[in-house]
Amino acid sequence: xxxxxxxxxAPAPPCLQGGAGPCRAVLAPAGxxxxxxxxxxxxxxxxxxxxxxxxxxxxxLVFGLCLVYALPSVPYIGTxxxxxxxSKKINLGLDLKGGIHLTLGVDVAKAVSNSLALAGQDIRxxxxxxxxxxxxxxxVGNDKLExxxxxxxxxxxxxxxxxxxxxxxxxxxxxxxxxxxxxxxxFRPEEISRIEDMALDQALRTIRNRIDQFGVAEPDIRxxxxxxxxxxxxxxxxxxxxxxxxxxxxxxEFHLVRxxxxxxxxxxxxxxxxLPLLEKGHDGSETATRLIAVEKDAMxxxxxxxxxxxxxxxxxxxxxxxxxxxxxxxxxxxxxxxVGRRMAxxxxxxxxxAPVIQQRIAGGRAVITGQFxxxxxxxxxxxxxxxxxxxxxxxxxxRTVGPSLGQESIDSGINAALVGAAAVVVFMAIYYGxxxxxxxxxxxxxxxxxxxxxxxFGATLTLPGIAGIVLTxxxxxxxxxxxxxxxxxxxxxxxxxxxxxxxxxxRATISITDSNLTTIIATVLLYQFGTGxxxxxxxxxxxxxxxxxFTAIFVSRAIFEYWARKCGPKGISI
Numbered sequence: 001x002x003x004x005x006x007x008x009x010a011p012a013p014p015c016l017q018g019g020a021g022p023c024r025a026v027l028a029p030a031g032x033x034x035x036x037x038x039x040x041x042x043x044x045x046x047x048x049x050x051x052x053x054x055x056x057x058x059x060x061l062v063f064g065l066c067l068v069y070a071l072p073s074v075p076y077i078g079t080x081x082x083x084x085x086x087s088k089k090i091n092l093g094l095d096l097k098g099g100i101h102l103t104l105g106v107d108v109a110k111a112v113s114n115s116l117a118l119a120g121q122d123i124r125x126x127x128x129x130x131x132x133x134x135x136x137x138x139x140v141g142n143d144k145l146e147x148x149x150x151x152x153x154x155x156x157x158x159x160x161x162x163x164x165x166x167x168x169x170x171x172x173x174x175x176x177x178x179x180x181x182x183x184x185x186x187f188r189p190e191e192i193s194r195i196e197d198m199a200l201d202q203a204l205r206t207i208r209n210r211i212d213q214f215g216v217a218e219p220d221i222r223x224x225x226x227x228x229x230x231x232x233x234x235x236x237x238x239x240x241x242x243x244x245x246x247x248x249x250x251x252x253e254f255h256l257v258r259x260x261x262x263x264x265x266x267x268x269x270x271x272x273x274x275l276p277l278l279e280k281g282h283d284g285s286e287t288a289t290r291l292i293a294v295e296k297d298a299m300x301x302x303x304x305x306x307x308x309x310x311x312x313x314x315x316x317x318x319x320x321x322x323x324x325x326x327x328x329x330x331x332x333x334x335x336x337x338x339v340g341r342r343m344a345x346x347x348x349x350x351x352x353x354a355p356v357i358q359q360r361i362a363g364g365r366a367v368i369t370g371q372f373x374x375x376x377x378x379x380x381x382x383x384x385x386x387x388x389x390x391x392x393x394x395x396x397x398x399r400t401v402g403p404s405l406g407q408e409s410i411d412s413g414i415n416a417a418l419v420g421a422a423a424v425v426v427f428m429a430i431y432y433g434x435x436x437x438x439x440x441x442x443x444x445x446x447x448x449x450x451x452x453x454x455x456x457f458g459a460t461l462t463l464p465g466i467a468g469i470v471l472t473x474x475x476x477x478x479x480x481x482x483x484x485x486x487x488x489x490x491x492x493x494x495x496x497x498x499x500x501x502x503x504x505x506x507r508a509t510i511s512i513t514d515s516n517l518t519t520i521i522a523t524v525l526l527y528q529f530g531t532g533x534x535x536x537x538x539x540x541x542x543x544x545x546x547x548x549x550f551t552a553i554f555v556s557r558a559i560f561e562y563w564a565r566k567c568g569p570k571g572i573s574i
Contacts, residue, residue: 472544
């Protein structure tokens with residue numbers, strides 16, 4: 001506890017009657033910072049412009065509102081009154097509730113490569129609309145796109161298409177080969193930066209959508225430097241399933257199968273790759289029984305999927321897909337042009353099925369069949385419906401906090417807060433008498449405001465947050481100590497109780513405001529540059545500082561002035 005020394009030669013009488021005491025200068029109140037503390041210059045005792053009863057009414061109103069927002073977080077009471085109270089309540093962090101902490105890395109270079117592949121397909125499609133043949137668009141080295149124009153007379157038209165529809169591409173001068181003009185294109189630097197930022201944002205949004213559909217309450221998901229995403233899932237009961245859903249890229253693609261190529265050869269033809277075909281083993285695990293050769297360029301991707309639902313085909317679990325308008329058109333064209341060929345449904349570089357295209361498929365619907373269990377089909381539908389990740393995501397760090405450890409943290413934090421609060425309450429009541437009891441009541445009011453603020457803003461309470469609350473208890477009483485010592489000085493100098501109260505609050509307000517503002521600046525910096533638990537500490541501490549200033553300067557002053565007016569010659573206990 002911090003207080004200014006009181007220069008007293010002898011104990012002061014309990015009540016000073018009559019006269020205002022010797023004339024002395026009083027520091028100007030902090031009216032510029034707190035208008036409600038501004039006093040009238042025409043009053044000898046500085047009667048507040050806002051009436052005493054009005055200030056007490058404001059305090060009662062704030063108390064009622066805070067009580068309404070804080071009760072939902074109180075066990076049993078919040079449950080019993082959930083139909084009449086607000087739905088918001090204080091969320092418990094990972095360190096208090098238990099759960100899983102993940103750090104995911106996003107391969108943004110793969111996102112650039114995927115965007116180049118899609119650009120190649122778009123170039124081929126737009127050129128076809130203009131009766132121009134473009135052959136073999138493919139990505140080389142993850143950052144360059146190559147394609148061939150067999151007829152040199154179409155060069156001008158193709159250049160016009162590239163300039164009009166693909167300004168983000170930097171296209172080198174074509175090189176003449178036996179097959180025709182070979183073009184090499186790459187994204188411009190600003191486009192690469194845009195795709196990388198967009199990939200990270202899309203991955204963040206996709207992961208959040210998956211978690212929402214997975215049913216995890218109060219998740220904490222945020223970006224970090226180095227193309228990383230931090231995920232905290234409090235109260236999660238099945239961490240393995242969460243890791244599987246979040247880590248699954250769910251990058252869905254449709255590739256044409258090359259049955260004329262042996263996938264087991266050491267060297268495959270240009271534009272062909274070998275992927276494993278998954279099948280279920282007898283123990284229920286997925287195994288790659290053999291390889292299958294497919295064209296490298298995807299005919300369609302999961303970005304065109306509008307919806308995905310688990311279904312049953314021939315009493316087997318499967319996933320039904322619905323494409324958006326663009327995807328439906330592409331799917332119809334691809335199936336119409338390749339009747340009789342097999343199309344591989346590839347998810348995260350694994351072939352789940354490779355059915356034969358029997359006819360042109362219109363309507364924008366497809367089915368992923370495989371030896372899925374009902375749970376696997378449901379999870380796959382979740383990740384596809386929430387959106388496929390734009391790039392592969394890897395789990396860089398995984399930590400699990402058990403609920404028992406979280407409960408121990410809660411118990412330790414609550415015990416520390418209770419012991420600290422009890423010591424402060426007893427000390428204030430013994431040292432300052434009835435004034436100390438008022439300070440204890442204001443301390444309870446401050447804690448109520450903190451709880452209501454955290455619930456109203458949807459803040460998450462963490463173990464460092466509890467430390468911030470414990471620190472708030474000491475800082476809240478510190479303001480009362482400064483005020484009470486000022487009032488004691490004024491009483492020793494001969495002022496009446498009412499005048500001493502007003503002068504004490506006015507003189508102490510400046511010091512309290514300065515010290516608390518510097519602390520608030522520090523909490524703002526902690527919140528801005530800190531992460532996770534550090535932010536929790538900053539939130540609770542800043543809320544506590546604001547609440548303590550309101551209760552100590554505004555509410556406590558109204559109570560003391562009312563008390564000083566009513567005490568008369570009996571004086572106040574301080």
